[in-house]
Amino acid sequence: PLSVNISRVSLYHQRLVELICGLVEKYGLSPKMLQLELTESVYTSNPDAIRRTMESFQKKGFFVGAFAPYGYQKDPENKHHLIVDPTAAVVVREIFDKYLMGISPKEIAADLTREGIVNPATYKRLHGSNFRCSKKISDEEVHWRSDGVKKILMDETYTGTLVQHKQVKRKLMDDKPTRVKKDQWIRCEGTHEAIISRERWKIAQSMMKT
Numbered sequence: 001p002l003s004v005n006i007s008r009v010s011l012y013h014q015r016l017v018e019l020i021c022g023l024v025e026k027y028g029l030s031p032k033m034l035q036l037e038l039t040e041s042v043y044t045s046n047p048d049a050i051r052r053t054m055e056s057f058q059k060k061g062f063f064v065g066a067f068a069p070y071g072y073q074k075d076p077e078n079k080h081h082l083i084v085d086p087t088a089a090v091v092v093r094e095i096f097d098k099y100l101m102g103i104s105p106k107e108i109a110a111d112l113t114r115e116g117i118v119n120p121a122t123y124k125r126l127h128g129s130n131f132r133c134s135k136k137i138s139d140e141e142v143h144w145r146s147d148g149v150k151k152i153l154m155d156e157t158y159t160g161t162l163v164q165h166k167q168v169k170r171k172l173m174d175d176k177p178t179r180v181k182k183d184q185w186i187r188c189e190g191t192h193e194a195i196i197s198r199e200r201w202k203i204a205q206s207m208m209k210t
Helices: 016-026 047-059 086-100 105-114 120-126 146-154 198-209
Strands: 002-006 034-038 072-075 078-084 162-164 186-188
Touching (some): 086 146
Antiparallel strands (some): 072 078
């Protein structure tokens, strides 16, 4: 990957994102190979400038989250690009398959719990290991809830569309982020491999409205 160090000085450049993307295009580089590195001085500077810059990169299709959504993992060659996590993707497809068959989120959650599949929070903590239930994993860590299933069913990320800027920290030291209105979310289509087709995802959304 091509690493780009962003210092406090460069952070304030009004055309920073445009210049970086221009260099990628000029030299025929793949955006997936671009890796952004923020220097320590950036974090101690203006948080508003950091947020604006990150939003600009989000609009260009760069993943800037701390953790990849369940079903995906960060590309080891570029942490700003998502790739499919084969193990968790099987569960995501199972959830959509069952829901489109008319099985409720509550029943799906119960099925996953009976199968001994750890829930997304535990799966994240285990970094993809110990996928099936073992003696070291408690019942609570295996337990799935219907709202967790619904969250997966509603997530457009599974169609290959990157959806970010759902919540922001107004201040750098804020403990809890503030939710952003849906019409202000940043969406970029075709940034990564889809796990679920857009058609099937749309059907699921329609079913949840009925």
